[in-house]
Amino acid sequence: MSSNNCNSPNGLSEDAAQQSTGPDISDIRHIYETEAPRLRRYFQARLRSRDDAGDLVQESFVRLVGCMARAELPRPAAYLQRIAQNLLLDRYKRLETRLSAFHVPIGEDFEIAIPPDQAARMEAEDVMRIYRRALEELPQRTREIFLAHRVDELTYRQIAQNMGISIPTVQYHVARALAHIDAALEQE
Structure with a gap:
């Protein structure tokens, strides 16, 4: 099952599924309260970054809804x-896929045209150029919240208090920025 594919397990046709009234908010809240901590632990056990785990928990629930x-x-x-x-x-x-670009097969007849350090530096410069351009394309408020979280390393709660907004609003802006940056990197 693909993460974007939501086939109805009970055999409903697409028309019948579209006529569904949608999920009940109390059901979603209950699922979130019971499953989010377990899901966070699942992601943290497999990733190095707590922020990435939080982002993936959020993305999981967005897709579930x-x-x-x-x-x-x-x-x-x-x-x-x-x-x-x-x-x-x-x-x-x-x-x-991204790392495969750095793989260089070395055989007896292979001559490196660009020194590895220079190639890696050029690739990093390209990624940073795309990243900066994607940041510039973001709405100002989204960019400020994203940079406060990723560069200043403020928590969602700290950002929400500093800007006088709710934590879900901070989460929304960070997720929006991540999606935009990811799309920009995928296009290149």
């Missing part, structure tokens, strides 16, 4: 687990 809006899920927690596994798999595949 999207699936719940399209079809009735008899076991949403099982779907959530599959979504989480797929997100990690997608993340590792993207990382592997």
Whole structure:
């Protein structure tokens, strides 16, 4: 099952799934309260960054709600687990693809045209150029919140208090910035 594919397990057609009234907010809240801590531990055990784990928990629930809006899920927690596994798999595949550009086969007849340090530096400069351009394209408030979180290393709570906004609003802006930057990097 793909992380973006939400087939109805009970055999509903797409038309029947679209006629669904969507997920009940209390159901989503209950699922979040019971599953988010477990999901955070799952991601933290597999990633180095706590921020990345939080981002993936958020992305998992966004995708789950999207699936719940399209079809009735008899076991949403099982779907959530599959979504989480797929997100990690997608993340590792993207990382592997990006790192494959740095792989240089060296054989007897192979001559390196550009020294490895220079090639890596050029690649890093390209990534930073794309990253800066993507940051500049963000709305000012989103950019400020993202930089406060990623550069100044402020927590969501600290940012929310400093800017007089709610924590979910901070989460929204950080997720929006991450999605925009990721899309910019994927395009290159």
